[in-house]
Amino acid sequence: MADNAVEIKDLKKSFGDFQAVKGISFNIKKGEIFGILGPNGAGKTTTLNMILGILTPTSGRITVESLDINRDALEVKQMIGFMTQETVVENQLTGRDNLRLFARLYHVPEGQISGRIEESLREASLVDFGDARAGTYSGGMQRRLSLVRSMIQDPKILILDEPTTGLDVQSRVSMWSHISSLHRRGITVILTTQYLEEADALCDRIAVIDHGEIKAIGTASELKRMAAQGNILEVTVKDSEVERVNRLIKSKFGIETKVDGDRIIATIEKKSLSTSIKIAQMLEKEGSDVLAFSMHLPTLDDAFLKLTGESLRDAVSKDNTDNRAAMYKR
Amino acid sequence: MGLMKDSFTIFTREMLIFRSSIRTNVIRSLMFPLVIILFFGQLGNSVTNVPVAVANYANNQQSMQFINMLEAQGTLSIAAVTDQASAMNMLRSGSVYIVIVILPTFPSSGTVPSVYIYYANTQFSSIGVALPFIQSAAERFGASAGSQLQSQGSGIIVAQPTSGATTSYRDFLIASVIIMAVAFGGIFSGGFSTILDRQLGSIKLFLIAPINKNAIILGKMMSGTLQSVFYGILALLLGLLFGAQIAMGIGGIVWILLLIFFVALAFSALALLIASRIRAIEQYAIVAQMITLPTWFLSGAFFPASSFPPFLQPFSAGDPLTYATAALRQVMLAGYIIPQTMLLDIFVLAAFSLFVVALSFLLFKKTID
16 A cells, blocks of 8 residues: 555564564554554564564565565665664764765765755754764764764654653653654654653554564554543552452452552443442441552553553563663673 | 775775774784884894804914904804814704804805804794804905805705894894784774674664665775775884885885785684674684784794794694785895795785685675674
8 A cells, every 4th residue: 555654464583483573464654653662572673673674574574665675675775764772873973974974875965965964963953063073972962963863864764763762851852842843744753662651642553562463553542442441440558458458349349450569450441430439438448558549541551551461661660671781781 | 886885985984983093093003013023023132142163174363363253242152163073963962053164265255155154943033143243254354154054953954044044033023013913903903893883783774774785894894904904004114113124125015015905805804704793892802812813923923934843834834824924024034026936925815815805795794783
């Protein structure tokens, strides 16, 4: 279909006995911001690497703008801009030389290179730093440089691997507005993220991926609806009480619950308000030490929990530990 | 067309990075050669008391003066013996390093030598100083010293002297230091930068760019070669500064550059080949040292390859650096070229470079990520 920027069909990738991606299929529409959400090791990066052409799929087919990525590898690569998860800049080169290097690698016509470089520096608010070595930049500046560099050739598709991981709040917000503005320009954006609010705020559609499989795909509100009809009740109690309270709610009200740390999470599909009040009264009568009691509409986190059986918050903290460990290894 | 342009882009990037830390690169590349020349280059310069046996068949006044002159500066320690046979026995047993035979015709002005010098090639460092000293002393008496003859173990006498015996040890060493600077430069700078590129992710960015993988290899190989040639030229200049000479004159520079080029190309390609398979810099350093040090030592860096024990000879003969060093010494020390030998040296170097280059293209493409 001509409406799709990327089409993925039955994509599989194995490393030895380990199946990292187990036959996934999805399409990414032209001009949308498509999010790939999943915990570490879910197969996000493997999938991206196959779209980028640096990993060869074990089987399956990927087409980008109706071109097969194997047959027309160079044309496809020309259309894709990519920003890595870890900021990669040429530390010893100046900002300008960084941009010039990639303008040449992406075959920007020689006459247009200088113009593109200045435009990119303006876009990244780095005009005054163009002749300083990128190694002297702050983290946020390097990130902005790597973003404009990944778009030096005016790509049709931009792939961002966890674009805001490790950024402070301000830089994150400015990155979000940057991504949104790309969207308005008509660029197709594919991004992976571990932040639910990021996926929620930015993405037109989201694929939840776990253990190499797509668990769900849809808009943020579709996913939330998928998670639950009705409302979500969250009861936070003292650690020692978790089991007793959980048992009480289950037995007296016949509600399915999930325990996440000191929180007991239940989906109440009908008459959620009055049921919640009854539960509150019951807990009071039983003398439970309730620390917090709340009811809310399903969030993306609830959807994620339901789809993967693991709260993304946990997955993220594990993820960060892994990232840090990986950094120390270097 | 596109391949060359993309390779040049990568090449430019590498050279920009090289230039950005040029001072460190220059200092690092000069450090080792400097240390080697300073410490080992002095071997033999302050030689004293080289044991020499003299058989004086002339027994005239001039011959006595000649012997006195030899003794005067303390360089030689002279033992007078009655006949040549006992002198040669002392040479063979190692109690003297040099035998001087003064013929009855001393000091003849004819074309027939009146002084013969025999030496054991095991003591090259003292020989290197002692021989020119004896020769110049003989020349003062108008005597020609004939060509020096090398004593080999049990046989009587033989062969032309090795080139090392007629020049200073320092000059002998400098040729191999130049080769070392090139080979080590190629292996270390090219390899480390490739591994860093992999660790920091630059390689990934190149791999997703719309360029042929070969352009990455070619670009890196070209820059590695150029940098190594640069290191070689620095070492040559350092050597010249320390008094080495290019016996062949200006024309020799062309040969030197050609030899340096092949070594640079081969070792830059080797660096890519290894670095594409190793992820940790520490590991790479070990492998690189395991390759560079033996190939350098086996090339006859510190003494002529011909004096290696028999079991090492095949390794030395299979070491491409042996040919580079030998050819470079021919140019710098002897000053003339023996066409067949030079042809063989160049052929071996070119074949080895091409082999490594081809292999690195083949394997780098497969293993790099």
